[in-house]
Amino acid sequence: MKATHTRPVPAWLLAMIGLFSLCLSLPAQGYAEGQDNNPSVTRQAAEQGNATAQFTLGEMYVNGDGVPKDYQEAAKWFRKAAEQGHAGAQFHLGLMYEIGDGVPRDDREAAKWFQKASAQDNNPPQSSLGEMYENDNEMPKDYKESEKWFRKAAELGDDLAQFTLGEMYEKGDGVPKDYPEAAKWFRKAAEQGNANAQYHLGVLYSKGEGIPQDNILAYRWLSGAIAREHQDELREKATQARALLVERMTPDQIAQAQEMTHTEKPAAKQAK
Numbered sequence: 001m002k003a004t005h006t007r008p009v010p011a012w013l014l015a016m017i018g019l020f021s022l023c024l025s026l027p028a029q030g031y032a033e034g035q036d037n038n039p040s041v042t043r044q045a046a047e048q049g050n051a052t053a054q055f056t057l058g059e060m061y062v063n064g065d066g067v068p069k070d071y072q073e074a075a076k077w078f079r080k081a082a083e084q085g086h087a088g089a090q091f092h093l094g095l096m097y098e099i100g101d102g103v104p105r106d107d108r109e110a111a112k113w114f115q116k117a118s119a120q121d122n123n124p125p126q127s128s129l130g131e132m133y134e135n136d137n138e139m140p141k142d143y144k145e146s147e148k149w150f151r152k153a154a155e156l157g158d159d160l161a162q163f164t165l166g167e168m169y170e171k172g173d174g175v176p177k178d179y180p181e182a183a184k185w186f187r188k189a190a191e192q193g194n195a196n197a198q199y200h201l202g203v204l205y206s207k208g209e210g211i212p213q214d215n216i217l218a219y220r221w222l223s224g225a226i227a228r229e230h231q232d233e234l235r236e237k238a239t240q241a242r243a244l245l246v247e248r249m250t251p252d253q254i255a256q257a258q259e260m261t262h263t264e265k266p267a268a269k270q271a272k
Contacts, residue, residue, distance in 0.1 A: 043057055052081070054077045054078075059074070059092075183201065187201055198222070
């Protein structure tokens with residue numbers, strides 16, 4: 001069945017889809033592991049009310065895996081599982097409403113299902129909710145709600161949410177401007193390899209905003225962003241910031257910074 005996209009799929013949604021599917025495609029009692037690739041077995045279990053089978057059948061219809069690709073049928077099975085409290089199905093149904101696949105596009109309905117999934121402490125829908133309240137043209141802009149959901153996801157360790165929360169404190173978007181708090185969240189994301197956070201943390205160290213000024217640590221984090229980022233714009237910004245930084249560093253400081261950069265290998269992760 002032909003999709004009914006009315007706008008491009010946001011990159012943050014695409015990233016969340018894969019992560020959340022991996023985390024939540026788990027077998028349930030009465031639906032044996034290894035049977036989920038068999039459409040007839042999956043359908044039988046789904047028709048008997050097994051929420052995991054219903055969710056899996058929905059994914060099959062989304063992907064055309066053993067059945068014809070059919071977004072309306074996918075939405076039907078996601079809804080059945082979602083109404084039983086399956087967090088993955090709640091999240092996927094929210095995505096379908098957000099994108100407009102198999103159901104009419106409806107941001108409020110998307111937010112409803114994201115909230116249900118988020119109530120189960122799953123950080124991808126919490127990040128999704130934060131993005132919707134902050135950026136979506138059809139949702140009322142609500143920085144308080146945005147901060148609430150980003151914080152929930154950030155506290156669960158989501159590096160994108162940690163970076164975004166840091167940026168909100170850096171800019172004063174919906175929260176009081178607070179450089180120490182911004183540095184705290186940038187650091188958490190940077191230590192997970194988030195290149196955007198590494199760049200912002202390097203700039204804070206360079207300027208001494210919210211944290212003591214430190215050229216060596218600024219060089220370290222800016223170098224991390226340069227090494228990990230595949231987007232030309234961010235890499236160029238980080239390279240320029242590091243070049244300006246080097247102009248005021250002593251040869252000993254540069255040597256120390258380069259040694260730190262070469263010996264330390266933080267977790268690599270492309271910026272989102």
